[in-house]
Structure formats: structure tokens, C-alpha cells
Amino acid sequence: MRRILAIVGATALAALLLLAGSVYFLLQPDRFTAMLQNQAANAGLELNLSRPASPSLFPRPALDLHGITINAQGANRPILLASGGRLALPWRTLLGGPTVITRLEINSPRVDLDALQAWINALPARGQDTPPDIPRIDTGVSIDHGSVVRGDQLLLGNLSLEAGSLASGVPFPLSVSANTADGMPLQLRLSATPRIQGNALQLENIALYLSQGAATHMQLAGSARWHGAADAAASLTGTLDHATAGQYAISLALTPADQSKPLLLSLKLDGPDNHADLRLPPLALARWWGHVGSGDNTQLTVPPGSGHADIAKIDMGGITIEGLTLRAGDEVPATASAAAPASPAPVQGKKPAVSR
Structure with missing residues (x-):
């Protein structure tokens, strides 16, 4: 009986070792890690892992990623930090078919908007005659317990994202939930x-x-x-x-x-009780908002745009504004002293009542 148990135990151990070797051989973690790093490099990004990817076959073939860091090439501030992730792979990829990822999961990512904006600004300008393209995503994407920050300031927490495949002519679903800094x-x-x-x-x-x-x-x-x-x-x-x-x-x-x-x-x-008809240049408005949050002590100006708004009441973070009327740009009525040129995009209207 002892000899039989020893033979069975040795056979089971050999089978486990063979299975582990087969899993590593089939999944080839180095191949997929290099593929991801090459794709990131083509976009001007650097992808690093805290330790090599580990393979698994159950409940489906996948590679587990540990300590993900993505930053712009040559930059010190990371765009994304994540505790880990998982790449699910189809069996046809393991058996020699094309390299395809069926699902991407990222755990606890932290995205820095300042670093992301710096990378976007450094991208080469796109030619006017270059037709747009759809960045095909064959995989589903899942993000859990994420956060969005600007430097050290938390903007969104407990962020979750679920997305389907992205391809021409195919409906693309996206679902996002999060909490603001105040909950x-x-x-x-x-x-x-x-x-x-x-x-x-x-x-x-x-x-x-x-x-x-x-x-x-x-x-x-x-x-x-x-x-x-x-x-x-x-x-x-x-x-x-x-x-x-x-x-x-x-x-x-x-x-x-x-x-x-x-x-x-x-x-x-x-x-x-509320009516608005506004015309806003989004690119100029984004630049204006960037100056507002930059903290560089530049003088605050009226946001660009024109139109009018009549708002009975606004509640914002414990501040209540009542009876607000805005006239901006070409909606501002002419005055008797119109000889002097008006400043860009002025705002006129009834003095609102403010309570806290």
C-alpha cells in the first residue's frame, strides 16, 4: 500500500509539474509583456511591471499583471498606477493562433490628469488630410476601485468602468460610476x-x-x-x-x-424658471479652465462665450444664488457710454441674491 501511494503521489506531482510547464509554455508571458510594451511605446508611453507576468489556465487562460506603471516616455510623473491587472486570452491564441486579448481587467488604477494632459500636449499634430481611425478594441475592459486625481487633489474615487468591444459598425456600450471628492x-x-x-x-x-x-x-x-x-x-x-x-x-x-x-x-x-441660450468655444473654454486651476496667480477673466441665461436659483456646495441673469458677448445691451470699447465677453445683469 505504501508503495502504491508513493507511486500515485509521484505520478500526481509529475503531472502537476508537467501542467505548470505546459501553462507557461502555452501562455508565454514574456511574449505578451513585450507586445504590451511595444504597443505602449508606439503611443509614446512606457509600461513597466513590478514583477514578471504570471500565467494561469483556470477558470480561463489569462495572464496576471502586477504593479502596473504607465508614464510618458522620459517623464517622471506616472499617468497611471495600478496594483494589478489581468489579460484573458482565447484558446486559439494559446494553440498558435493570432495574438488576441479577449478581456482586460485593471485593479485599483490611479490616473493623474496633469500627467495625462502633458502627454496629450506632447503628441505630434495630426495632419489635416489624415482620415480619422477607430482604435479597435477586441477586448472587453473592466476597471474596479479606480481614482482620478490632479496632482495630490482627489477628483473622483471608487471609480468603476465596464466597456464592450470597439469596432466599426458594432454598438459600443460603456458604463462608468464614481464618487466625487465630497462623496x-x-x-x-x-x-x-x-x-x-x-x-x-x-x-x-x-x-x-x-x-x-x-x-x-x-x-x-x-x-x-x-x-x-x-x-x-x-x-x-x-x-x-x-x-x-x-x-x-x-x-x-x-x-x-x-x-x-x-x-x-x-x-x-x-x-x-430657468432659461439659457449660450454659445461656447470649447477649446478656448478648456484653456480658460486650465488657467483657473493652474494656481499661477494669473488674473481671473470672464469665461469666453456669448448668450444669455436667466436662472431662478442655483445651489452649489452650500452656496445658494437666486435671481441670476447673465448677458455675455453679443447679448450685452448697448449703453449710453458705448463710446469706449467694452472688455471681451462682459457679463451684465441683475444683482443676484446670495445666501450661505
Whole structure:
């Protein structure tokens, strides 16, 4: 009996060792690690792992990644830090087929917006005649317990993301949930069908849902087109529901830039006691917002744009503003002393009542 048990034990151990060797041989962790690093390098990024990837076959073939760091080439501040991740692989890849990842999972990632913006700004300019492309994603993507920061400031926490495959002509689903720095829950759901038509990227059947806490919900539907640079157009309409303020009709229209006008976003809001019709240049507005949060002691200016807004009441972080009327740009009425040129994008209106 002892001899039989010894033979069975030795056979089982040999089988386990053979299985472990087969798993490593089939998955070839070095091959997939090099593939990921090469793809990152092609985008101007550096990918590093704290230790080599480890393979597994159950419950499905996969590679476990440990201590993920992604930063721009030559940069010290990482764009993304993650405790780990997992690449799920199809059996056909293990048996000699094309290298395909069926699912990407990332655990506890931390994304730094300042580092991300610096990498984007350093990317080479895209040629005007270069047609847009859809960055194909054959895998599903899953992110758990993520966070978004700007330097040392937390912007979003407890972030989760689920996305399907991204390919031309195939509906692309995306779901995101997170909490703001003060604990307010946010949720986003997006569905759209991307496709290339001529030299333009078209997003059809867009369905967008946004919610902030239990009080505010917004639903939009429409389509969008992008030909490159500031040649973009979009049309979205829907409703904005607030638990206490009521329901509003909302529309967003993006007009492409031309020789005389910049890329322009038109926002219309119409509902109980609140009305707005604003025209905002999103690129100039992004630069203005970047100066606001930069902390470089530059003088604060009025944000770019034109239009008007009549807001009965706004509640923001413990501050309440009542009876706010805005007139900006070409909506500002002429005055008797119009001989002197007005400053860019002035704001006039009734003095609002503010309470804390």
C-alpha cells in the first residue's frame, strides 16, 4: 500500500509539474509583456511591471499583471498606477493562433490628469488630410476601485468602468460610476455605433445617460461626426430632470470651425424658471479652465462665450444664488457710454441674491 501511494503521489506531482510547464509554455508571458510594451511605446508611453507576468489556465487562460506603471516616455510623473491587472486570452491564441486579448481587467488604477494632459500636449499634430481611425478594441475592459486625481487633489474615487468591444459598425456600450471628492455618486451610461464614412468618423445612435446623486438625471440622444482637428459636428437633444426644480428640455449642437469662426458649442436649456441660450468655444473654454486651476496667480477673466441665461436659483456646495441673469458677448445691451470699447465677453445683469 505504501508503495502504491508513493507511486500515485509521484505520478500526481509529475503531472502537476508537467501542467505548470505546459501553462507557461502555452501562455508565454514574456511574449505578451513585450507586445504590451511595444504597443505602449508606439503611443509614446512606457509600461513597466513590478514583477514578471504570471500565467494561469483556470477558470480561463489569462495572464496576471502586477504593479502596473504607465508614464510618458522620459517623464517622471506616472499617468497611471495600478496594483494589478489581468489579460484573458482565447484558446486559439494559446494553440498558435493570432495574438488576441479577449478581456482586460485593471485593479485599483490611479490616473493623474496633469500627467495625462502633458502627454496629450506632447503628441505630434495630426495632419489635416489624415482620415480619422477607430482604435479597435477586441477586448472587453473592466476597471474596479479606480481614482482620478490632479496632482495630490482627489477628483473622483471608487471609480468603476465596464466597456464592450470597439469596432466599426458594432454598438459600443460603456458604463462608468464614481464618487466625487465630497462623496456625491455619479453615473454615466453611453451607447453608440462608430463607423468610418468617407474621411470622417461617425457616431450613430448615441444614447447618453448621466446622473448626479438621486436628484439630477439627464438623457440625451443624437449623432456626431469628426473629420479631424476642430472639424467636428454633433447634435444631441433630451431632458434634464431635477427632483426639486422640475424637468427641462436641453439641446447641444457642435458646429465645426471654419476660416472665421472657432469650434462652437451651442447649449439651450428651457424649463421652469430657468432659461439659457449660450454659445461656447470649447477649446478656448478648456484653456480658460486650465488657467483657473493652474494656481499661477494669473488674473481671473470672464469665461469666453456669448448668450444669455436667466436662472431662478442655483445651489452649489452650500452656496445658494437666486435671481441670476447673465448677458455675455453679443447679448450685452448697448449703453449710453458705448463710446469706449467694452472688455471681451462682459457679463451684465441683475444683482443676484446670495445666501450661505
